[in-house]
Amino acid sequence: MAFIPHTGDDIAQMLDVIGVRTIDDLFDEIPAELRAGALGLPPAMGEMEVGRLLTARAAIDGRPSNFIGAGAYEHHIPAPVWAIATRGEFYSAYTPYQAEASQGTLQLIYEYQSMICALTGMEVSNASLYDGASALAEACLMAVRANRASNSRRILLPRAVNPTYGKVARTIAGNQEIVFETVDFDRSSGRTLLESVESRGHEDITALVIQQPNFFGCLEEVDALTDWAHRHKILVIAVVNPISLALLKPPGQWGGSVDGRQGADIVCGEGQPLGVPLSAGGPYFGFMATRMQYVRQMPGRIVGRTLDTEGRPGFSLTLQAREQHIRRSKATSNICTNQGLMVTAATIYLSLLGAEGLARVAQASLQRTADLVEALTRIEGVSAAFSAPRFHEAVLLLDRPAAPLLAALARRGILGGLDLAERYPELGNTLLVCATETKLGADIDAYAAALAEIMNPARAAA
Amino acid sequence: MTELGMTELKAREPLIFELSKPGRHAGTQFPPAAAGSAEIPAHLRRATPPVLPAVSELQAVRHYTRLSQMNFSIDTHFYPLGSCTMKYNPKACNTYAMLPEFLGLHPLGPEPQGFLACMYELQEMLREITGMQGVSLTPMAGAQGEFAGVAMIRAYHRARNDLQRTEIIVPQAAHGTNPATAAMCGCSVREIPCDANGDVDIDALKSAVGPATAAIMLTNPSTLGVFEHKIAEVARIVHEAGGLLYYDGANLNAILGKVRPGDMGFDVIHMNLHKTFSTPHGGGGPGSGAVGVGARLLPFLPIPIVGKDGVGKDGAGKDAARYRWLTERDLPQSIGRLSGFMGNAGVNLRAYVYMRLLGREGMVRVAEFAALNANYLLRRLQAAGFEAAYPNRRASHEFIITLKRENRLYQITAMDVAKRLLDYGFHAPTTYFPLLVPECLLIEPTETEAKEDLDRFCDAMIMIRREMEEDPEKLTSAPHTMPVRRLDDVRAAKQLDLAWKPAA
Numbered sequence: 001m002a003f004i005p006h007t008g009d010d011i012a013q014m015l016d017v018i019g020v021r022t023i024d025d026l027f028d029e030i031p032a033e034l035r036a037g038a039l040g041l042p043p044a045m046g047e048m049e050v051g052r053l054l055t056a057r058a059a060i061d062g063r064p065s066n067f068i069g070a071g072a073y074e075h076h077i078p079a080p081v082w083a084i085a086t087r088g089e090f091y092s093a094y095t096p097y098q099a100e101a102s103q104g105t106l107q108l109i110y111e112y113q114s115m116i117c118a119l120t121g122m123e124v125s126n127a128s129l130y131d132g133a134s135a136l137a138e139a140c141l142m143a144v145r146a147n148r149a150s151n152s153r154r155i156l157l158p159r160a161v162n163p164t165y166g167k168v169a170r171t172i173a174g175n176q177e178i179v180f181e182t183v184d185f186d187r188s189s190g191r192t193l194l195e196s197v198e199s200r201g202h203e204d205i206t207a208l209v210i211q212q213p214n215f216f217g218c219l220e221e222v223d224a225l226t227d228w229a230h231r232h233k234i235l236v237i238a239v240v241n242p243i244s245l246a247l248l249k250p251p252g253q254w255g256g257s258v259d260g261r262q263g264a265d266i267v268c269g270e271g272q273p274l275g276v277p278l279s280a281g282g283p284y285f286g287f288m289a290t291r292m293q294y295v296r297q298m299p300g301r302i303v304g305r306t307l308d309t310e311g312r313p314g315f316s317l318t319l320q321a322r323e324q325h326i327r328r329s330k331a332t333s334n335i336c337t338n339q340g341l342m343v344t345a346a347t348i349y350l351s352l353l354g355a356e357g358l359a360r361v362a363q364a365s366l367q368r369t370a371d372l373v374e375a376l377t378r379i380e381g382v383s384a385a386f387s388a389p390r391f392h393e394a395v396l397l398l399d400r401p402a403a404p405l406l407a408a409l410a411r412r413g414i415l416g417g418l419d420l421a422e423r424y425p426e427l428g429n430t431l432l433v434c435a436t437e438t439k440l441g442a443d444i445d446a447y448a449a450a451l452a453e454i455m456n457p458a459r460a461a462a
Numbered sequence: 463m464t465e466l467g468m469t470e471l472k473a474r475e476p477l478i479f480e481l482s483k484p485g486r487h488a489g490t491q492f493p494p495a496a497a498g499s500a501e502i503p504a505h506l507r508r509a510t511p512p513v514l515p516a517v518s519e520l521q522a523v524r525h526y527t528r529l530s531q532m533n534f535s536i537d538t539h540f541y542p543l544g545s546c547t548m549k550y551n552p553k554a555c556n557t558y559a560m561l562p563e564f565l566g567l568h569p570l571g572p573e574p575q576g577f578l579a580c581m582y583e584l585q586e587m588l589r590e591i592t593g594m595q596g597v598s599l600t601p602m603a604g605a606q607g608e609f610a611g612v613a614m615i616r617a618y619h620r621a622r623n624d625l626q627r628t629e630i631i632v633p634q635a636a637h638g639t640n641p642a643t644a645a646m647c648g649c650s651v652r653e654i655p656c657d658a659n660g661d662v663d664i665d666a667l668k669s670a671v672g673p674a675t676a677a678i679m680l681t682n683p684s685t686l687g688v689f690e691h692k693i694a695e696v697a698r699i700v701h702e703a704g705g706l707l708y709y710d711g712a713n714l715n716a717i718l719g720k721v722r723p724g725d726m727g728f729d730v731i732h733m734n735l736h737k738t739f740s741t742p743h744g745g746g747g748p749g750s751g752a753v754g755v756g757a758r759l760l761p762f763l764p765i766p767i768v769g770k771d772g773v774g775k776d777g778a779g780k781d782a783a784r785y786r787w788l789t790e791r792d793l794p795q796s797i798g799r800l801s802g803f804m805g806n807a808g809v810n811l812r813a814y815v816y817m818r819l820l821g822r823e824g825m826v827r828v829a830e831f832a833a834l835n836a837n838y839l840l841r842r843l844q845a846a847g848f849e850a851a852y853p854n855r856r857a858s859h860e861f862i863i864t865l866k867r868e869n870r871l872y873q874i875t876a877m878d879v880a881k882r883l884l885d886y887g888f889h890a891p892t893t894y895f896p897l898l899v900p901e902c903l904l905i906e907p908t909e910t911e912a913k914e915d916l917d918r919f920c921d922a923m924i925m926i927r928r929e930m931e932e933d934p935e936k937l938t939s940a941p942h943t944m945p946v947r948r949l950d951d952v953r954a955a956k957q958l959d960l961a962w963k964p965a966a
Binding site for chain 2: 005018031034055056057062068072082088096119133165167172174222253301309316353358363364
């Protein structure tokens with residue numbers, strides 16, 4: 001009986017204690033006319049049969065060579081990460097409400113919060129949110145609570161920010177009368193146009209979102225954007241890639257000091273690159289960090305270090321007065337969970353890589369993408385779309401639509417990138433490509449050779 | 463040196479930062495260096511490296527393994543945390559969801575037919591179990607499923623130009639997420655009382671509904687652990703007033719295969735796949751909060767959803783079905799996207815494996831044995847002198863014990879009993895929820911616990927009862943055997959220490 005341990009004797013004894021004749025009698029409070037008939041579900045399977053079914057389904061999907069990024073990045077995941085994260089003591093525990101029996105999870109989250117603060121250059125981090133996109137939505141709601149100088153609930157959202165993040169922010173924050181206004185990007189550099197925001201300094205704006213690197217992989221002029229925002233009492237929400245922070249200036253240090261304030265005010269992003277598999281889009285985790293001054297406006301779980309009755313250090317959930325189970329309709333968010341298991345993986349990942357390993361992963365990704373762009377732009381009909389310096393993604397301009405090329409590459413076992421035609425039709429035929437440290441020279445050569453052959457078959461044959 | 467042995471877990475495990483030494487690293491995890499001159503422009507570069515751990519691979523493995531050993535979990539302990547459905551998470555679910563092909567799927571790659579076939583079938587199975595018309599798997603947790611549900615309700619009223627419907631009715635005993643979600647959706651909340659038997663107060667409901675009613679949010683069985691008798695009447699009153707019915711699926715485990723929310727008259731439901739369908743709780747997530755809807759809300763489902771084009775076999779005898787993500791184009795009235803990609807896909811895959819293992823026979827047994835275990839434990843605890851909050855009612859899959867008498871007699875709190883249970887090797891039940899029952903323990907044993915484990919739990923409760931009378935200090939100072947003693951939460955909130963920092 002699947003996972004039910006009861007024997008016939010057990011059942012008889014238990015029914016006797018309860019004082020009913022059959023198990024079905026336990027449902028006698030459900031009105032008879034509402035009772036369900038037999039369910040139209042497939043019959044039970046044993047583990048071996050399920051294993052065969054899933055293995056066959058997985059084989060259909062195969063293991064192509066992947067050059068897509070666009071918010072989800074393929075990195076090597078050290079073997080210890082999931083060997084430990086799937087230990088039952090982490091995997092099958094719940095939110096650490098009973099702190100004394102959950103010190104493992106709590107200390108790990110405290111270590112995680114410390115690592116996120118170190119990476120972002122911020123003072124406090126929460127225990128994580130669902131994913132990068134929903135973290136931005138929560139950051140926008142938080143900015144409205146935190147920026148008391150603004151009453152407009154207007155958020156500037158550059159078009160160079162991942163367009164799906166904008167959609168999610170509109171879904172989640174839209175019912176609270178928050179208005180998102182776009183800021184254009186420079187067609188030649190691929191960077192957000194500072195000039196297009198500069199004229200708006202006199203308006204009441206709550207926050208400016210800056211994604212670094214932006215959706216095109218371009219590096220934004222974060223210092224100038226941050227200083228402009230702070231001069232006009234606009235909060236800065238940074239959306240960052242955690243791997244890139246091994247090399248890039250942390251958001252906590254963006255810009256100079258304006259009225260005693262330096263750096264982004266709220267930092268969030270997608271945590272997936274830190275040891276979490278691509279897995280068809282989830283589960284991932286969103287991270288969020290901020291200044292101590294805004295900690296009570298931050299949504300989500302937070303772990304603090306305290307003392308026990310004998311004066312020994314220990315860890316517990318803290319600042320719960322912000323949360324739904326205490327504050328109900330006045331809570332900072334309706335969120336209950338963090339993405340605990342993903343945070344476990346990320347914390348182990350960061351411990352294994354350290355600052356040096358993370359910098360090597362970031363540097364290798366930067367170099368492999370530079371190599372990929374160089375190899376692909378040697379093909380006739382392919383050029384780099386933007387001039388700004390980049391991290392590990394690039395937009396390529398093509399002399400024909402990307403979709404048929406991507407389909408042809410997929411038939412050769414190569415995922416060649418993301419077609420941007422729907423997201424940015426004004427750019428013409430463009431392709432967003434990414435190479436991380438997992439792509440070696442031979443992988444890049446194979447991609448370039450396949451694309452050359454597909455685009456220029458006569459020349460490739462000659 | 464002091465002797466430690468197996469008691470060493472009571473000794474503090476240092477922070478990973480305190481194990482670090484500059485220059486130490488897990489070298490095999492470094493990628494091969496890539497030759498070339500690519501670099502970040504100086505003004506965008508980081509000046510000093512982040513302070514991260516610098517440890518060997520073994521040090522990291524040992525540290526996190528030791529931390530894991532400081533946790534209670536389902537795999538190690540009975541975990542009767544009410545409202546959370548802490549049942550066994552079958553290992554097969556994890557093993558087959560972590561096949562390398564599935565883990566390697568980029569969410570923006572070509573639509574993966576093997577994976578999507580599983581997701582499509584999962585949608586269909588959830589639809590059947592709940593009696594709804596359509597399902598979206600995209601919400602990433604129960605609270606996000608709730609958000610999607612209320613956002614759909616708002617979109618429905620808006621589409622009918624019924625703009626004044628912004629009030630959500632919730633019973634007093636509702637989960638805190640219900641009012642918090644209503645607020646996130648820009649709605650106001652109206653609470654109504656329950657009667658002495660734990661049912662919704664029908665007169666209060668009748669006077670609460672009106673032209674401003676957007677919906678009522680209900681959990682059934684309720685958070686009080688009892689089935690809402692008058693659900694059909696509640697549905698009629700709310701529908702006649704122009705409102706919709708929202709089903710909080712927190713307690714779906716209690717009724718699987720016995721009664722379907724769609725048949726009870728609900729218009730929308732969120733399910734907690736991490737409860738009812740046994741995906742891992744992971745120390746607090748990831749969850750998955752699939753939503754199901756009736757006909758009225760179908761156009762508003764959050765995207766993406768898995769669609770299936772073509773049926774039967776093609777000319778060559780191959781399966782002609784083709785699965786694809788339905789997007790804005792297919793569902794122009796959708797409330798939109800809730801996640802960067804397609805929700806917690808890997809969690810959904812674990813739920814799929816679980817449901818295939820159980821099949822139609824196993825699914826019905828879930829509710830049956832969850833109810834058997836709960837009612838057995840309730841009777842045994844009553845016999846041992848504990849007071850049920852709703853003694854005239856059948857327990858569903860969980861039940862409430864109130865310690866208000868013990869509190870009066872011995873000045874013992876529910877918290878004290880919870881902490882003492884840890885010493886006896888049991889995770890504590892949910893305490894102080896629902897808020898309207900004083901000094902309560904909400905106990906949910908789940909169907910996967912054996913009678914012997916329930917009996918051992920009763921023995922511990924009987925022992926604790928004796929300690930209340932003979933040695934109450936044992937309780938008030940519990941726990942005694944955990945890695946730490948009771949923690950100072952006031953200090954934690956007042957002297958905030960939220961991150962380790964290197965000594966200056």
